[in-house]
Amino acid sequence: xxxxxxxxxxxxxxxxxxxxxxxxxxxxxxxxxxxxxxxxxxxxxxxxxxxxxxxxxxxxxxxxxxxxxxxxxxxxxxxxxxxxxxxxxxxxxxxxxxxxxxxxxxxxxxxxxxxxxxxxxxxxxxxxxxxxxxxxxxxxxxxxxxxxxxxxxxxxxxxxxxxxxxxxxxxxxxxxxxxxxxxxxxxxxxxxxxxxxxxxxxxxxxxxxxxxxxxxxxxxxxxxxxxxxxxxxxxxxxxxxxxxxxxxxxxxxxxxxxxxxxxxxxxxxxxxxxxxxxxxxxxxxxxxxxxxxxxxxxxxxxxxxxxxxxxxxxxxxxxxxxx
Amino acid sequence: xxxxxxxxxxxxxxxxxxxxxxxxxxxxxxxxxxxxxxxxxxxxxxxxxxxxxxxxxxxxxxxxxxxxxxxxxxxxxxxxxxxxxxxxxxxxxxxxxxxxxxxxxxxxxxxxxxxxxxxx
Numbered sequence: 001x002x003x004x005x006x007x008x009x010x011x012x013x014x015x016x017x018x019x020x021x022x023x024x025x026x027x028x029x030x031x032x033x034x035x036x037x038x039x040x041x042x043x044x045x046x047x048x049x050x051x052x053x054x055x056x057x058x059x060x061x062x063x064x065x066x067x068x069x070x071x072x073x074x075x076x077x078x079x080x081x082x083x084x085x086x087x088x089x090x091x092x093x094x095x096x097x098x099x100x101x102x103x104x105x106x107x108x109x110x111x112x113x114x115x116x117x118x119x120x121x122x123x124x125x126x127x128x129x130x131x132x133x134x135x136x137x138x139x140x141x142x143x144x145x146x147x148x149x150x151x152x153x154x155x156x157x158x159x160x161x162x163x164x165x166x167x168x169x170x171x172x173x174x175x176x177x178x179x180x181x182x183x184x185x186x187x188x189x190x191x192x193x194x195x196x197x198x199x200x201x202x203x204x205x206x207x208x209x210x211x212x213x214x215x216x217x218x219x220x221x222x223x224x225x226x227x228x229x230x231x232x233x234x235x236x237x238x239x240x241x242x243x244x245x246x247x248x249x250x251x252x253x254x255x256x257x258x259x260x261x262x263x264x265x266x267x268x269x270x271x272x273x274x275x276x277x278x279x280x281x282x283x284x285x286x287x288x289x290x291x292x293x294x295x296x297x298x299x300x301x302x303x304x305x306x307x308x309x310x311x312x313x314x315x316x317x318x319x320x321x322x323x
Numbered sequence: 324x325x326x327x328x329x330x331x332x333x334x335x336x337x338x339x340x341x342x343x344x345x346x347x348x349x350x351x352x353x354x355x356x357x358x359x360x361x362x363x364x365x366x367x368x369x370x371x372x373x374x375x376x377x378x379x380x381x382x383x384x385x386x387x388x389x390x391x392x393x394x395x396x397x398x399x400x401x402x403x404x405x406x407x408x409x410x411x412x413x414x415x416x417x418x419x420x421x422x423x424x425x426x427x428x429x430x431x432x433x434x435x436x437x438x439x440x441x442x443x
Binding site for chain 2: 113114140143183187188286287
């Protein structure tokens, strides 16, 4: 039927439409103001408490771990001409912390285009943390020509399927899920039957009092279906976790902080270390948000938010850090 | 060696011409056109434009990504799949056979489009 069809891929550069790869010092520093962020999680009575990096309260006691997300190493467009530099800035902030996190979780989109050089550059910078790293892929990490081999060769050892796995640390059961492969037309993120079956088996026999932390790239609750910001079969995954007293779900993908509590489940999305994306309903598409230089500090004031679940009610209050 | 190569090329060309003639007669194409018809689908702001493109059989369609974010052009039934297209990169596919082709972005599956190849 299709024997004389000819798929080809061509690349054409339009130098005039591309920003210069050379970044002026002033521009790079401006980007770092809003982009060089990470989140530190502290386990407190089985309830994770998040603190934005750079705040005085970060990881002041107990067990904490670091979440980085959406580094997009290789991205060089107007929204941030040097995503590697802003990742480096985030890493530098971790280095300045008094209490070192126990390990790092990266919730995906380590790279922009799954290129070897991007993975290598990211690994070199993240390596400066000198922390054990636990990764899940974003969709940008699975677009090499071998359907994710570049990512899985680096980070998939000991994992299942497209890279999902679990581990235990400090009495917390951590579950890394992959919802960025085999996406269906018209749909959102997808876990799939094989991964759900694995998850059911993974938590079987665990005490309901075990604190659970789930991390995956695309949010596991529906934020904006028109932009694909959600996971189609996340309800099935959450049903498998409903008997647990404390479940925390950490995601990335949307390059902005969103958080909600539903029953015993706390959902949180992390900021990106590379570029901001618009809030749902405020832009025609979820593409990178170019921030005018004059608005950067205002944005910083609005987005520097600390969320603190109280120990008694699992409610969350937010406080801006804007001074 | 050179002589052998030339012969091989000539034979290959002959085969190609024969194949073309056979194909053209089977598909009842109009008298040998100079160039195959072409059409373009652009990607701007996470949208395929036009959302539905109607073409004749044999049209070569170029999908061009104008976003700062990569996209993948994937046929729902697996007939074609592009590589990740970075900014200003494009993917070409020649639609030889009449029919409806639903496609989407493999990275952002809420992005959908359709190519209608109308029979002649």
